[in-house]
Amino acid sequence: MFSSTTFDILHQRDVMLLFLQGLGVTLQLFACSAVGAFLLGAILASLHFVGRVPSLLVQVFVGYHRNVPAIVQFMVWYFGIPQLFPQSWTGWTDEHLTGFFFAVVALTLNAAAYISEDLRSGFRAVPNGQYEAARALGLSYVTTLRRVLMPQAVRASLPALINQAVSLFKATSLAMAIGVAEMMYIARQVDGATYATFASYLVPTVLYLACTLSLMACGEWLQNRLATR
Amino acid sequence: MLDILDRFGLSLLIGQAPHGPLGGIALTLLMSLAALMLAFPLAILVALARGSAWKPVRRVAAVYVYVIRGIPLLLLIFWAYFVLPLMTGFDAPASVTVVAALIVYEAAFLGEAIRGAIAALPAGQMEASRALGLGYWRTVRHVILPQALFNCLPSIVNQFIMIVKDTSLAYIVGAHEATFAATQINAQLLTQPLQVYLILAGIYFVLCYALSQLSKLLERRVTLRRNRPVAQAPLTEASA
Numbered sequence: 001m002f003s004s005t006t007f008d009i010l011h012q013r014d015v016m017l018l019f020l021q022g023l024g025v026t027l028q029l030f031a032c033s034a035v036g037a038f039l040l041g042a043i044l045a046s047l048h049f050v051g052r053v054p055s056l057l058v059q060v061f062v063g064y065h066r067n068v069p070a071i072v073q074f075m076v077w078y079f080g081i082p083q084l085f086p087q088s089w090t091g092w093t094d095e096h097l098t099g100f101f102f103a104v105v106a107l108t109l110n111a112a113a114y115i116s117e118d119l120r121s122g123f124r125a126v127p128n129g130q131y132e133a134a135r136a137l138g139l140s141y142v143t144t145l146r147r148v149l150m151p152q153a154v155r156a157s158l159p160a161l162i163n164q165a166v167s168l169f170k171a172t173s174l175a176m177a178i179g180v181a182e183m184m185y186i187a188r189q190v191d192g193a194t195y196a197t198f199a200s201y202l203v204p205t206v207l208y209l210a211c212t213l214s215l216m217a218c219g220e221w222l223q224n225r226l227a228t229r
Numbered sequence: 230m231l232d233i234l235d236r237f238g239l240s241l242l243i244g245q246a247p248h249g250p251l252g253g254i255a256l257t258l259l260m261s262l263a264a265l266m267l268a269f270p271l272a273i274l275v276a277l278a279r280g281s282a283w284k285p286v287r288r289v290a291a292v293y294v295y296v297i298r299g300i301p302l303l304l305l306i307f308w309a310y311f312v313l314p315l316m317t318g319f320d321a322p323a324s325v326t327v328v329a330a331l332i333v334y335e336a337a338f339l340g341e342a343i344r345g346a347i348a349a350l351p352a353g354q355m356e357a358s359r360a361l362g363l364g365y366w367r368t369v370r371h372v373i374l375p376q377a378l379f380n381c382l383p384s385i386v387n388q389f390i391m392i393v394k395d396t397s398l399a400y401i402v403g404a405h406e407a408t409f410a411a412t413q414i415n416a417q418l419l420t421q422p423l424q425v426y427l428i429l430a431g432i433y434f435v436l437c438y439a440l441s442q443l444s445k446l447l448e449r450r451v452t453l454r455r456n457r458p459v460a461q462a463p464l465t466e467a468s469a
Contacts, residue, residue, distance in 0.1 A: 063434075067433065067434045072426060072430050072433060075408075076430060080423030080425075083421070173301035187307070201307055201311065208300045
């Protein structure tokens with residue numbers, strides 16, 4: 001267990017390079033999904049103001065993503081959805097719709113559902129007069145939303161959004177279940193190949209903590225900067 | 230869909246229960262309940278340690294909470310399943326190791342929820358109780374915790390929803406819970422992955438949605454209770 005060999009892999013360049021590649025894939029998954037989830041979340045949150053039917057549809061979307069385990073959502077996308085494609089597409093889909101693609105789709109939709117709820121409660125924190133004043137000044141509905149309401153809603157829900165970002169970063173680890181070679185997948189591979197079990201899981205632990213703790217620290221800094229002056 | 234349910238419904242529900250190990254949704258619920266019950270006392274300790282008057286205790290609790298919040302649950306499950314047996318020489322079944330990982334993981338999150346509820350109590354509660362001569366532990370037991378835990382009942386239920394969803398990760402290390410059962414069924418059918426996984430999603434949805442409605446109900450009850458007018462002490466002859 002703590003034989004001299006377990007930490008040997010830490011000095012092996014190719015093993016450490018593998019881990020760094022895994023970290024790269026994790027960061028890519030996170031970056032793509034974070035951008036997509038925030039945009040989609042903002043759109044979904046705004047849809048609540050449009051009318052009753054869109055609002056209801058958003059609630060169904062949010063209900064599905066909040067009450068079903070993320071890993072099951074991954075499976076529905078990766079194993080289930082390709083079943084709907086016609087046979088003739090098979091060549092193209094196998095080439096272009098990889099595990100990485102479906103992982104990003106699943107992560108984006110999942111995080112968007114949570115983010116839209118956070119923004120929605122952020123909107124509730126913005127006084128009604130803000131909307132009325134902006135409209136009275138002649139700003140269009142979309143401009144009001146984008147320049148007046150959204151910034152304030154984001155500020156109000158910032159702590160929750162930071163939490164979502166950390167959760168999303170952690171959720172990228174689920175992509176290993178559909179064969180994406182991110183950090184956890186690499187850890188399993190290294191463990192299987194070298195039997196240096198302890199070190200194989202120690203490295204991703206340190207890397208994950210470095211990333212998530214910096215995310216939390218950035219969040220703190222942002223919050224202090226955006227604090228209503 | 231219906232034909233799948235007809236053929237495999239029982240194995241989704243209880244695994245190979247009468248003849249083999251318990252599995253399926255029954256195991257999912259069993260693991261979730263075990264994790265909640267066992268994480269609960271640990272979570273209370275974490276909450277108290279985070280607000281302790283002793284700096285070292287506060288430090289240790291803070292490090293614990295931040296480390297756990299900073300790593301994916303899957304990694305913790307791998308630590309429990311692959312690394313711990315090597316360190317202790319103790320080999321436990323997959324479902325037990327996952328419950329152990331869930332306890333450690335959830336104690337941090339539940340602990341933060343309870344800490345929030347304790348912080349939300351008026352400071353006068355602690356002060357009045359100490360002024361009446363109750364010691365720290367008696368104050369915590371009879372004054373602070375009953376109120377704080379009641380106030381955070383909704384978030385305890387929400388944590389339970391998280392736990393039910395999180396047990397699905399156990400299939401990766403081969404525990405026979407609902408998600409594992411579904412992957413087995415899918416491997417047998419081979420042609421209907423979408424139906425199988427949508428059924429699985431539906432099962433989790435029904436479970437967790439029902440729990441979230443319970444959480445909303447409790448939320449209303451807690452709010453009502455909080456806003457109840459405080460009973461007035463009857464005027465006695467002496468004070469009149």
